[in-house]
Amino acid sequence: MNDLLRVTRALADETRLRILLAMRQQELCICQLIELLQLAPSTVSKQVSILREAGLVQARKDGRWVYCRLASRRGNPLVRRAMDLVLEGAGESLRQAQDGDALNKILSMDPEVLCRKQRPQSV
């Protein structure tokens, strides 16, 4: 039941569901998630780590960037059931439409440019 609880708790937060839904089509690096969610880097990092602990998300490091994607559907059956639930629940809320639009913009950008945009503004 502990594994189950770790998974259900990981799913029980809107930010984390938004992260999972954003990764449906492609992997995303942390800075892309930061841009999508408009949250502090430390917050995004923490939430992604909760999804990783639950086995829902896998990450690979490439230089300074960390790319995240949904865990394989062929791995842990618990994870597959969890994603089935999330995908079933993906509906037409305003928030999801907004995230979809924002994600398209982010994907059309060079990640380099995105990161530069996120650097502390020298005033």
Added chain:
Amino acid sequence: MNDLLRVTRALADETRLRILLAMRQQELCICQLIELLQLAPSTVSKQVSILREAGLVQARKDGRWVYCRLASRRGNPLVRRAMDLVLEGAGESLRQAQDGDALNKILSMDPEVLCRKQRPQSV
């Protein structure tokens, strides 16, 4: 996403998972759940109501007793996926074994006797 979130939040608590797992084979009345969980009636009532709000549990009233059971698998697909996840995650934890034993004892009892046992002890 709101419906999904209501479901995932309902699943994200050990007490509520225990309730769902206990109802796998048969409906249970609140006082049976109180005995199983060893929690205050107000607490059990609250947790069941969260499961009902999420659509995971249905209840029927029979006199003073309220009987609860898992929602139909043929209803909301979200609910079905949620229960698939829970059942997949039902494992062999010590807690589950203990709950199984306790549940068997409870089911072998007359609910009337169970309720009498729960009444405030007149010292």
Added chain:
DNA sequence: TTATCATTTCGTCAGTTGGCGAAATATAGA
């Protein structure tokens, strides 16, 4: 090496949650 920078870790804080007991509610039985 040194500087830069994407990400993570840590400490803090406001808001939420899950537990309890007391009081309220609704129903059965006297």
Added chain:
DNA sequence: TCTATATTTCGCCAACTGACGAAATGATAA
């Protein structure tokens, strides 16, 4: 009607959570 009682509602409190910023980490580039 009045009493007993199974359940719910309400208010409270300790523990947990999700957000942030500052500092630490690890890797690239100068």
